[in-house]
Amino acid sequence: MPVTPWGAEIPDKGPRKTSTHPSGRGRPLGTGTYTPEIGAAICRLLTGEDNDGIPMTMPKACEMVGYTYGIVDAWLDHNPDFKMIYDKSRRIRAEVEFERIQEIADNGTNDYMRRHKSEGYRLNGEAVARSTLRVNTLKWRLSKMLPKLYGDAAGLIEKEDPLSLAAKIREIANQMERSTQGEGE
Numbered sequence: 001m002p003v004t005p006w007g008a009e010i011p012d013k014g015p016r017k018t019s020t021h022p023s024g025r026g027r028p029l030g031t032g033t034y035t036p037e038i039g040a041a042i043c044r045l046l047t048g049e050d051n052d053g054i055p056m057t058m059p060k061a062c063e064m065v066g067y068t069y070g071i072v073d074a075w076l077d078h079n080p081d082f083k084m085i086y087d088k089s090r091r092i093r094a095e096v097e098f099e100r101i102q103e104i105a106d107n108g109t110n111d112y113m114r115r116h117k118s119e120g121y122r123l124n125g126e127a128v129a130r131s132t133l134r135v136n137t138l139k140w141r142l143s144k145m146l147p148k149l150y151g152d153a154a155g156l157i158e159k160e161d162p163l164s165l166a167a168k169i170r171e172i173a174n175q176m177e178r179s180t181q182g183e184g185e
Contacts, residue, residue: 032071039082041065042072043089048096055093094146101138104131 044050045061059069075082110127114120142150 032067032074034075034079034082036081038065038067039075039079039085042067043085046086046089047092053096055096090145094142094150097138097142097145098150101135101142104134104138107131 041050042058042061042065045056045064046058048055056064058072062069062072076086077083110124111131112121113124115122139150143152
């Protein structure tokens with residue numbers, strides 16, 4: 001039985017199709033039959049469990065186990081068990097990436113570098129900009145992966161219609177006027 005690079009067995013499904021990719025590479029593709037072992041292998045790659053703690057993207061994880069993204073995506077629609085472990089893997093992956101944001105922010109390595117012609121250090125703008133880019137990219141990805149948990153708060157606030165807001169202000173002003181008139185009598 002074939003084995004993935006991390007040791008998971010891949011059941012033999014007979015002759016495999018080859019890719020019709022324009023490059024003509026003819027990479028073998030999975031036949032599309034879901035197995036719990038393949039589903040679990042994909043989910044472990046998504047969470048980084050089988051990749052030294054570094055989460056993989058779905059297309060990369062699919063490539064590692066020899067299935068196309070389209071086939072694995074179809075499994076999500078037709079296999080409730082796979083959908084359940086996939087959703088859990090995405091939540092775990094989001095938590096891992098959330099923690100990576102703090103690690104990047106706390107890591108000051110290469111933020112300063114020694115000056116060549118004088119004593120002391122100077123800010124390494126390139127390293128700081130790279131860290132900022134990494135943090136912003138992870139924040140953006142988190143907002144797309146789990147928008148209810150990590151999405152922009154601005155998108156959750158209801159926007160008032162300026163005309164209805166003006167009517168509410170007038171109503172409050174009228175109430176205040178009536179209450180002050182009632183006190184003066």
